[in-house]
Amino acid sequence: MLDFTDHVVIVTGAGRGIGRAYARLLADRGAAVVVNDLGGDTDGHHASGGPAASVVAEIEAAGGTAVASADSVADPEGAAAIVATAVARFGRVDAVINNAGIYRLGRFEDLALEVFQDFIDVHYTGSLLVSRAAWPHLTASGHGRIVNTVSAAMTGQPDMAHYGAAKGAIYGLTRNLAIAGAPHGVKVNAVAPGAGTRMLRLAAPALPPGTVEFMDEHMPPEMVAPMGAYLAHADCAVTGEVFNAAGGHVSRMVVVNTPGIHDPKLTPEIVAERIDEITALDDAQPAELPLPA
Template identity: 45%
Template sequence: MSIRFEGKVAIVTGAGGGLGREHALALAARGAKVVVNDLGGARDGSGGSATAAEAVVAEIEAAGGEAMANAASVTDAAAVEAMVAATMAKWGRVDILVNNAGVLRDKTFAKMELEDFRFVVDVHLMGAVNCTKAVWEIMRTQGYGRIVMTTSSSGLYGNFGQSNYGAAKMALVGLMQTLSIEGAKNDIRVNCLAPTAHTRMTEDLGAALPLEALGPELVTPGLLYLVSEGAPSRCILAAGAGGFERAYVTLTQGVHVTGADAAEQLAARFAEVSDRAGEIVPEMGAAQGMIELTKAQAAHR
């Protein structure tokens, strides 16, 4: 079954280069009308120009597609709302949102200024929040929407010198978890994509990565699936070099301990707490409490 997007309108942030550009080009090639958003700033978020977004629009139009450029910063909620309003005025709907815009300000936590931490969280997390909030009611009214948050292995598993980036990227997983629940009744499916690709964002890692195998175009098939009509929801899809994996936030079966020496019992039985046999993926956060209460009730029978 071919994945197509005729009649669909997509907004892709950070689409002036790298992964975002590949996403925008691929969506347009498969029939979507695409808003190419890019502030046009440096990798650390400084500066700005619409040139990058306009160049991608020119590529799409040269190939026979439809697109419009937008240079709003995702950190500017009013500018994002204006972008969505312009999209609605031109095409009348928004079906797909790809939250891809990002910046890096890497340093060890000991050396990092709070402003650099705050700014990275603002771009990645609040930028995605601003864009998602701007399209949410449109998608609810339509009874259809596909949203992708761009997370990272740095958030899922950590990476030296990226406490700000990792915190922001893991926060997007939490955002996805709740929005996928809240959007379900209106067929709004929300997922996360965790890419491994050589782009401007990863150029400093060149010596450690086989760059020829990590083209951003090899990640985009995962994005296309996550925003398709048949997409899953609440999925964390890892992608890179043509490989695709699914990451989960799981919960072990654990143990039940109480009493004055509960901390000591926990220390003695921590291997049992950590045992992954029978681990589950909870349907929602309340599942943790229900499991713990069930253990407590069983212990008092």
């Protein structure tokens, strides 16, 4: 039984969807949870304290311990306030689940530069700011954990350049913070979730017909939460990894290097001639994570 008694966990974007499922599961397992949510609509506007407060009420009604925060992860004061809430109320931070996110579809040609910036601000900068504010507490914890949230869109999906690129930045953050955290016992991983949420409904035009209805019925957020809970626990045995988690299916996502070719007299023509060999996946190896010994 992975128990979280005496653990303090911050979950961002926990007023709804996958974040709410993380918060409920962790509180059920004994964690004191900071339920953070800006409470806005899917593109981040019209903030409201309601969603965070209502998840705290659900947790307390079930006998758990939680505190609400309606701060934005995307600005430094908001991120500092989220961590300050954890420390003021519970005295420590053992894990951060960076889950807050915004969403919309858009053709690359049509998206204003400000949209790219908004997606970077909430997804990447938000994950960075909360992790950075919590870092001294995570290193002091002895088993500090960061669980970031990426997406299959990171590997490329139609009309998601703004969203997928911001998630790609979180992948780089995850890998590099895993290295920075290793000397302190801090483990940093990411989940690429799939669940029927309000966000997914906006993705419907980019997905095969019927996907949203199927996910609503068979892939609730509660089926993602166990993966994040494991990665947030002191017993987590991995760092720098990304896990797909959807509908009870869990798998590892890796960036690989192929054996490729070596030719000291390389020319563009040789690349052209041997492109199939260069890209062949036979004997490909996951990119190495150079953890300090």
